[in-house]
Amino acid sequence: VIELRRAPPFATVQDLGFPAGRAFGLPRAGAMDPAGLARANRLVGNPPGAAGIEAALGGLGIRTAGAVTLAVWPPAELRAGGRSRTAHAAWDGEPDRVYEIEPDPGHRFCYLAVRGGIGVPELLGSRSTYLPGGFGGFAGRRLGAGDVLPVGAAAGPARERPTPELLPLPPQEVVLRVTRGPQWEHFPEAARSTFLSVAYRVGRASDRMGYRLNGPAVASRGEATLPSEPACPGAVQVPAGGEPIVLMPDGPTVGGYPKLAVVVQADLRLLAQCPPGREVRFREVSLGEARACYSPLP
Amino acid sequence: MSRPPPAVYPLGEAAWTVVLGEQVGAATHAAVLRLAKRVTRRGWPGVGEIVPGYCALTVCFDPAVADPDRLRDFLAETAQQPDAAGSEPAPAGALHRLPVRYDGPDLAWVAEHTGLDPAEVARRHAAREYRVFLLGFAPGFAYLGELDPALVVPRRPSPRTRVPPGSVAIAGSQTAVYPLATPGGWQLIGSTAVRMFDPDRDPPALLRPGDRVRFEPVP
Numbered sequence: 001v002i003e004l005r006r007a008p009p010f011a012t013v014q015d016l017g018f019p020a021g022r023a024f025g026l027p028r029a030g031a032m033d034p035a036g037l038a039r040a041n042r043l044v045g046n047p048p049g050a051a052g053i054e055a056a057l058g059g060l061g062i063r064t065a066g067a068v069t070l071a072v073w074p075p076a077e078l079r080a081g082g083r084s085r086t087a088h089a090a091w092d093g094e095p096d097r098v099y100e101i102e103p104d105p106g107h108r109f110c111y112l113a114v115r116g117g118i119g120v121p122e123l124l125g126s127r128s129t130y131l132p133g134g135f136g137g138f139a140g141r142r143l144g145a146g147d148v149l150p151v152g153a154a155a156g157p158a159r160e161r162p163t164p165e166l167l168p169l170p171p172q173e174v175v176l177r178v179t180r181g182p183q184w185e186h187f188p189e190a191a192r193s194t195f196l197s198v199a200y201r202v203g204r205a206s207d208r209m210g211y212r213l214n215g216p217a218v219a220s221r222g223e224a225t226l227p228s229e230p231a232c233p234g235a236v237q238v239p240a241g242g243e244p245i246v247l248m249p250d251g252p253t254v255g256g257y258p259k260l261a262v263v264v265q266a267d268l269r270l271l272a273q274c275p276p277g278r279e280v281r282f283r284e285v286s287l288g289e290a291r292a293c294y295s296p297l298p
Numbered sequence: 299m300s301r302p303p304p305a306v307y308p309l310g311e312a313a314w315t316v317v318l319g320e321q322v323g324a325a326t327h328a329a330v331l332r333l334a335k336r337v338t339r340r341g342w343p344g345v346g347e348i349v350p351g352y353c354a355l356t357v358c359f360d361p362a363v364a365d366p367d368r369l370r371d372f373l374a375e376t377a378q379q380p381d382a383a384g385s386e387p388a389p390a391g392a393l394h395r396l397p398v399r400y401d402g403p404d405l406a407w408v409a410e411h412t413g414l415d416p417a418e419v420a421r422r423h424a425a426r427e428y429r430v431f432l433l434g435f436a437p438g439f440a441y442l443g444e445l446d447p448a449l450v451v452p453r454r455p456s457p458r459t460r461v462p463p464g465s466v467a468i469a470g471s472q473t474a475v476y477p478l479a480t481p482g483g484w485q486l487i488g489s490t491a492v493r494m495f496d497p498d499r500d501p502p503a504l505l506r507p508g509d510r511v512r513f514e515p516v517p
Contacts, residue, residue: 019346020346020347021437021502022347022349022358023347023348023349023350023433023506023507024433024437024438024495024501024502024503024506025433025434025435025436025437025438025439025503026437026502123497123498124497124502130437132436132478132480133436133437133478133495133497134478134479135497136497179308179310179311180308181307181309182307182308182309182315182317183307227322227351227352227353227354228351228352228432228434228441229315229317229351229352229353229354229356230309230313230315230349230350230351230354230355230356230434231309232309232310232313232356232358234310235309235310252434252435252436253349253433253434254349254351254432254433254434254435255434259309262308262309262310262311263310264310264311265310265311265312287308287311287366290310290311291311291312291361291362291366294311294312294360294361294362296360296362
């Protein structure tokens, strides 16, 4: 087991989400940066979708009860026994030692992987925490100091299979590829070209359900809502006010707002990692280009 | 009555949305569910989740496996085929009877807004059989319609931050039961003890699209 000695305001157990709930209103949910979780998992020799801890808004302190192998992504400051270093690779945790992890504040989410994965029970095909429903993960809630998390049995080769490096967010502006949304034609040409040419800032009112974008309004013509139809993570919804909202993994499975565009799945994690205030731009690509970079698992 | 040919739009690189009509109603919805059934039966390689809306069906796929352009053509053609009987009846879904106590905090407001007395609001709400159009908003949240036109009211001007699970609510021409404690802007007219969603149950959601629902008043 591992024990949380210090939890940030927002930490949950996440894997790659619920595989088959959208028809009954359960979104995919799961890690906001699936490739980030997968990278941390690979460092410890886990399958990419093993459950880990997703931490936001601060650092973690953990105590390991037995010998366990740990890794974080993005690389974070690691303090233990009076020493400090940047953790780029996995490390072997010693029994009964406290590790303090200080994530890089330039990224919104930091993933802690444990060899064997966090061993909470599987529910609806996932170990992810679905906070809006209060179920899944660890007791359906955020983690707090004092929580003791089970660690699963390790399978597969020992850690550090050579894996491609996953680059952190670019230091300057983030460019997100998009394809045309189902209601692209509902938007006037001026709104579409505005959307594809200006920089938006990630708004403060952004969470695991959706990220608000602050910038020029891009109102659709005609009806502000349509009969509710399926939505998906990455869909750029435009409510009546015209400020776009990008749906994120916990976002609703259906919606009545027109969808101007859809962020390419491989790029959604970049948006997820943007702290409030970061500038993002959108670049249109063809469905063919978007499909070429699609991967069902990161 | 003829419909315009169905339109197929991309919902990202890994899903098609087939729009089968513009008007919310039983006929369009029957076409949505019929298409869902046909796609499921066809077992197209690489197709994953199939998600119905009021007037549209979304079919998710793995682009590396599904041959997306051929899938789009298949969806467009299949959506245009009439059903075997040449008419529009949807297969009758399961009928659920939900006991309701008409004691919601907005019942008095709804009565005032509609000019009916609270007992009449309850009577009219319980007088119809509703169709489950789709699930969404929250796990197990089923959009039921259509409501008695006399009961059509707007949403609350500002949503409640927490609606108790089991709350029976109305808004526009729809009614629903909140399955989980979530924020919500619909008018709460009653409550039921039936669990609409239970993640430990299989299937977890009580209702599925095409099912029918009757509300039965209990004291």
